[in-house]
Amino acid sequence: MKRSILALASGAFILGAAEFVMMGILPQTAAAMQVSIPAAGHYISAYAIGVCVGTLILVFGRKVPPKNLIILFMIIALVGNTLSAVSFNSPMLLAARFISGLPHGAFFGTATLIAKTLADKGKEAQSVSMMVTGQTVANMLGVPAGTLLSEMLSWRLAFAILAAWALMTMMLVIAWVPFVAPIKDAGIKGQFRFLTHAGPWFILMAVFCGNSGIFCWWSYISPWLQKVGGWSSS
Structure with a gap:
């Protein structure tokens, strides 16, 4: 494997783990933040909303070299997971999870x-499949x-380690990923021209339905x- 792909x-x-780790630690997080399990589910939704909003980075940052974008994404992940680790109330954790989600979708497009x-x-x-394997390993x-x-030990430690992982990844990207020129600028409208065809809408609907089916139960897998x-948490 090339070092750049690694x-x-x-x-x-780090992004895959940051997204899904909340499902496993939801009961502990809910207890620490003194909220119910359904309310704690908002920590998962906040990350997902961040993913949606964060994709706009690619729209407005289309002229930025991809390597610089990856570094920016890791900085955001570092900040978001650090804030998650030190959150002292539910609104702060919601904001931290939103920040953590911002680089997710944009990262995979750029990477x-x-x-x-x-x-x-x-x-x-x-090459692309080897890059995406990072998220598979995160889930496994x-x-x-x-x-x-x-x-x-503590649910906070999971986010602290993810923050450190983001910092390490940023160093690896700086050292190992060479310069890659941005794609040809098609303008704001050009970014969405593909939506004038029916095919992408069917793909988006399939992804929407598939993810809805997964996350409706996977989000609450630990309390369920x-x-x-009847399984103990241990």
Whole structure:
């Protein structure tokens, strides 16, 4: 694996873990913030809203070199997860989760461009898939590790480690990712011209329905397993 792809995969890991770790630590977080489980679900929604809003960074930052954007995304992730770790009330944690979500969607769009550009000829898809593997590893290892830390020590420690991971990733990107020129500027309207065709709308609807089906139950997987399934948190 090229070092540049490894650096991008590290970014995918931290964002993937930051998104999903809340599902595993929801009961502990709710107790610490003195809110109900349904109210704590807003910490997940706040991150998702941040993802939506953050994609606008690519619209207005289309002239910025992709490497600089990746560094910016890691700075935002560092700030968001640090604030999550030190949150002393529910509104602060909501704001912190929103900030943490801002770089998520924009990162994957930018990292895909870099991975494709730096790939050897004929291996563009492989390069992109290796970058996205960072999020897969986050779901397989990062989220369970964060849940375990929450159970044994503190839920805040999970976010503190993610903040440190964002800082490490920023250093890796600075050292390993070369300059990549921005894509040709098509203007504000050009960014959305693809929506004039029916195909993208079907894809968006499929993604919407699929994610709705997953997150409706996955968001509350921890309390459901404990209260309905009868499993202890340990």
